[in-house]
Structures are given as structure tokens and as C-alpha cells.
Amino acid sequence: MMPAVSRRVDQWAATREVGEKARMSAAAGRHRIGTRSGPLVVLAAMVACGAPEPVPATARAVNRAELAARVRAEFLHAWQGYVRHAWGHDELRPVSRTPRDWYGDGETLLVTPIDSLDTLLLLGFDREAARTRAYIAEHLSFDRDISVKNFEVTIRVLGGLLSSYQMTGDARLLALADDLGARLLPAFGSPTGMPYMFVNLRTGEVKGAESNPAEIGTLLLEFGTLAKLTRKDIYYDRAKRAVVELHRRRSKLGLVGEKINVETGEWIGTDSHVGGGIDSYYEYLLKAWLLFGDEDCRRMWRASRDAMNRHVADRRPSGLWYGSVDMTTGRRTGTVFGALEAFLPAVLALDGDLDRARRLEDSAFAMWTRAGIEPDGFDYVTMTPTYPSYPLRPEIVESAYYLHRRTKEPRYLMMGKRFFDDIVACCRTADGYTVLESVVTRKQGDLMPSFFLAETLKYLYLLFVPDPPPVDLDAVVFTTEAHPLRRTW
Ligand code: DMJ
DSSP, rough: OOOHHHHHHHHHHHHHHHHHHHHHHHHHTTTTOSSSSSHHHHHHHHHOOOOOOOOOOOOOOOHHHHHHHHHHHHHHHHHHHHHHHHHTTSSEETTTTTEEESSSOOOOOOOOOOHHHHHEEEEHHHHHHHHHHHHHHHHOOOOOEEEEEEEHHIIIIIIIHHHHHHHHOOHHHEEEEEHHHHGGGGGOSSTTTTTOSSSTTTOOOOOOOOOOHHHOOOOOHHHHHHHHHHOOOOHHHHHHHHHHHHHHEEEEEETOOSSETTTTTHHHHHHHHSSTTTHHHHHHHHHHHHHHOOOOHHHHHHHHHHHIIIIIIEEEETTEEEEEEEEEOOOOOEEEOOTGGGGGGHHHHHOOOOOHHHHHHHHHHHHHHHHSOOEEEETTTTEEEEEOOOOOOOOHHHHHHHHHHHHHHHHHHHHHHHHHHHHHHHHHHHTTEEBBTTTTTOOSSOBHHHHHHIIHHHHHHHSOOOOSOOTTTTTEEOTTTOOEEEEOO
């Protein structure tokens, strides 16, 4: 039998597969431009996958009610697979039909149930939601000797508890969120106030001084909401200080890098882009302003947005893209976009920049159709995947949802239908949905990440469901994990 410690390390390696991993692998793809054999092999395989398709330009009849019903049925299929083979655990491995716990066998934080609960509620699965809520309330304890990733646990578990509390009024969910928040707080104890990556839920011991803007700056919606609901300002103040300290260290061009030491405040990775490791830092500046009316966040968002649009955006004959540049000089360092970067049209649309949002979503759609489904990394100069996995990500769908809500243009429904059909065709299994190891070979992996239920299927449903929607985009702010938060204070 594996000793407890190494088992934990092993499980941690597996956890990184989903969250940080996918971000980092996409980042690795960013630097894999121009390898000799890669693009040629990929290109040959892509020809076999079919030619790129144009963005649908005109309105075509899309039966929204029928599509929403299909998404709902597929959500139930995925959920039932989890219940059958992984109930009470963090995630489902749908091919081997086995459970997966992020921090060691049995050390579950109930990631999938918590992450999925508000989707169950929004889609009207009331019986399943009631059972899940009761199970969480009765079985979940955060008094565990495990070192957890502050960012992932915040966006999936804390965020899920808070939105479900707001939707149900179940005080047990808020009590759990408060307990978790208190256990995560030691992460902010670095000399700069920027959080360490890991914190032990029982002892408060921290580790991981090398962090990145996304992990430092994607905490304020959850901690801020917790502060407002519990009237404990410390949650807001700690998460806000972290983001202010990060923003303060931006370059003269107004850009942030992709890696920073939270003890010294020194940048150790100076590539600036909108992908994994940075992406949701931008998203939360805007959304914290919208949710809390925090004027500092508005100023930080506007300064960051302008710098990003000036230096990181890359206009090419193939369309508008965002690649990477050196944060200090602005020199272009890479021409890779990818599945994570596809969050940006949603944020631009939310900010009212529909022109840029439309153009970027068109580029993202071209990336999707080029290989037949979306790769995690894509070189927009050679138009080939640099990192070929598809881990069931939501971002491109989320952007179609925001653009459709704002413009009412049917082309976003057509795009959504294409995303949905491809996901069903490539990722469906008898017991749920699974990641693709390669969009080129279509080889399936063995994992259903919780964000597939929390985000991908939720945004598909919200995109298609006829008006009035079960949640109004103007009444809530969706977290980066698609948990709807309402201002009730
Ligand atoms: C989710 O956990 C969140 O959307 C996060 O901000 C980025 N990565 C995944 C989905 O791709």
C-alpha cells in the first residue's frame, strides 16, 4: 500500500492535471511555437479532421427550446454518471468508472457536488439538488490535514457554497463557507499580502511562494461576498489587498507577468498574455467593480484593459487575437491563443466593448472549427494547435452566451450549437463526459472535471433557454467558475 504522504503527492499531481495543469500546459503550448515536427504532423491530421468552416453569418432557424432540452438531458446524463460511480468523491473518471479525490483517497472536498449544485437548481433538477444539498450539509468537513490549492478551492468550493446559499437560503451552506474562508485566510500571510498557493486546512501552514496573477487576483468575488454575507470585513480586505499589491507591481506599460514571488514581490516570469496564469485576474477586476461597486477595482480594470488592448492584442489577416509580449518592453514573444484565452470576449462584452468582443469570438470560433474542436493552445500565425488537449472547457461557450445576451444575434446560437454538437460527438461516454487528450486524434482521456457541470453545460443551457432566462445576466455576476452571485447587501 502506498504511504499516506506519497499517495497525497500522487493525488496532487492528478489535481494539477485539472486546474493549474491545464492552464500550465496551455502556457507550455504557448512556447511551443515553430517546433519542427509538431505543426506538420498536426496539420496532416487536421486535414483528415475536415476543413475549417466559416462563421455562420446569417440567421438560421435554431430551435432554442429543443436545444435547451437537449443540454438539460446531457447534464442529467453526466450527473447520473457521477452519482453512479463517484458519489461522495471529488470527481468522476467516466471511462474507468472510478472516483477521483483531489487530495488522496477519501479526502474529498465534494468538489463536483458543490460545483454543480447551482446548475442543478438552475436547470430545475430539484430532487437531485435537494439530495446533494443535504449530503453536503451533513457530510462535508473542512477540518482536514490537507494542503489545498487556495485558488481552486476558492473558485470551485467557496464560490459554489456561496451561490447555492444565495439560491436556497440554507444557512448550513453559509456556515460551511465561513469555516472554509477562515481556514484559507492564512494563505494571505506573506510579507506582501499576496497569497501563497497552498494552505493546510487544519494547521494553516502555507507553501508555494511562486504564484501568478490569476491565483492571486481571482479571489475577491468569493471572499468579498463572504465578507458581506457574514459581516466579517477581513475576508474582503485580505483579498482586495492581494489584488492591489499585484496591480501595483505592473510594468510601466501597465502589464503584469505570468509568475511572481509573493514573498519578495519580484517578477520571475515576465511574459504577459491573457491565458492561463493571468486570465481571470483581468476578469475579477471588472467583476469586483460590478458586484461591489468598488471604484479602485474599476480604475485597476480600466488601466489593465487599456494596456492589454494596446500591447497584447494582435491584429492579423486572420482576425483579432491576443498573444504574448514581454511585460516591460512590449516585444512580442508568442502568437499562441487557446481555450483559456477564449474567456476574453465575455469580459469585453460585459464591459460594453462589443466590437472587440465580436471580433475575438470570431477568431476563437475559427480556432474551434479549424481542428473540429477546440485545442488548449493554438498558434494563430500557422493556424495549428500547439497544445492539442480539450479538457471540456467552458470559456468559448461563456463568451457566446454573453455576446448573445448583449447583441441577440442568432450567430451566437449557431456557434453554441456547433460547440454542443461537437462536445457530444467527441466527449460523450456511456457514463458521462470525458476530456480529449487530443483534438487531432480525438483520443479520449478519463476525467470529467467539475467545471464541465458548473460552467460548460450551464452556459450552453443559458445560451439556448428561451426568455425569460432562469437567471438574469443583469441581476447577477458570474464568478470565474460560473457561480452566480447576487448583491444582497
Ligand atoms: C475553471 O476552473 C475556471 O473557469 C478557471 O477560471 C479557468 N479554468 C477552468 C475552466 O477552464
